[in-house]
Amino acid sequence: HDFGPLPALSRLFSTPDFITQEKSQNHKEYLISGIKSWPEEDRPRERLLKEGEHKLSNTELLAILLRTGVKGDSAIDLARKILKKFKTFRNMSHTDMSAWKEFKGVGKAKISQIRAAIEIGRRFREDEVKETRPKIRTSKDAAQILMPRMRDLKYEIFKVLLLDSQNMIIDIAEIEQGTVNEANPIIREILHRAIESFASSIICFHNHPSGDPNPSAEDKNFTRQFIQASNTLNIKAVDHIIIGDDRYFSFADEKLM
Structure with missing residues (x-):
């Protein structure tokens, strides 16, 4: 079935970009110091505000939801690992807590944020339908x-x-x-x-x-x-x-x- 495009939050249901996305040459340097020390134009949150959410990859969108990384992994690295496991945001939406146990530092709060964002994406479609009739x-x-x-x-x-x-x-x-x-x-x-x-x-x-x-x-x-x-x-x-x-x-x- 063709469910039509959804702006911004529809990205939650698309194919993850980690498959083709190559790491930046500066990735190791960024990883050591964390996202806050990245050049401002490379930070996901700043890019979203400056260029628009449609310009961000799935990894970057997920990193914004995660907000912070864990020891040894920036939020970007953690987002990439999560997408590699689940493949799509849809797959994340109907998992239980045990499916996330391999991701140290990803607890109930972060999982709740991710699932809430996915549900907003789903509800957006209904809101759009009510408006366009x-x-x-x-x-x-x-x-x-x-x-x-x-x-x-x-x-x-x-x-x-x-x-x-x-x-x-x-x-x-x-x-x-x-x-x-x-x-x-x-x-x-x-x-x-x-x-x-x-x-x-x-x-x-x-x-x-x-x-x-x-x-x-x-x-x-x-x-x-x-x-x-x-x-x-x-x-x-x-x-x-x-x-x-x-x-x-x-x-x-x-x-x-």
């Missing part, structure tokens, strides 16, 4: 909006695209964490949000933490109840989309709506 024409249009935010979650959540009569997005609502086995309260909340927003139609999403988006019997039963309840209130249930690991299942595409 695109028209939803296909299941792919809908899925690409919420895939980045939902595909890596380790628990089920429900989200709803609230649409006007022209299928343009009014809002994106997140329903309290739950499962399809708790269909009635979730459907009530979905329809409550739709009425509040004066939505003409709705697209319901939930994720499968397993990564497999194929629907279970419970998912199919939930969808039937979702359609019936929506029809009662004269709100069109356009689709129910299940998000997996870079894949999705659309009940509408499969003629199950």
Whole structure:
């Protein structure tokens, strides 16, 4: 799926630059004295402020989040090692503390900063959608909006695209964490949000933490109840989309709506 470009924070999901980036000839000298003694034009934070965040490599962006290095490694060196292990920022976002134990000096505070920045990048996409209010024409249009935010979650959540009569997005609502086995309260909340927003139609999403988006019997039963309840209130249930690991299942595409 093509999720479109995200400025600045979208770099969090791109290929790390350490693969092709060569160390500066002055790297050893910098390492000994630390980033603060580097020429100002070479320091990541100063470069960001002067040239813009889009000019920085993934290593430099991560170094800014780390803020400081550890004994023997500058923040740049540490960032490079972290990217070498995890390959992408996305991979960092769903790791537990044990995956970081080899990086001495990288504790809960630094890991929290990194994961918070990644989550901001994901939420940026939703904020952008709310501002631009695109028209939803296909299941792919809908899925690409919420895939980045939902595909890596380790628990089920429900989200709803609230649409006007022209299928343009009014809002994106997140329903309290739950499962399809708790269909009635979730459907009530979905329809409550739709009425509040004066939505003409709705697209319901939930994720499968397993990564497999194929629907279970419970998912199919939930969808039937979702359609019936929506029809009662004269709100069109356009689709129910299940998000997996870079894949999705659309009940509408499969003629199950």
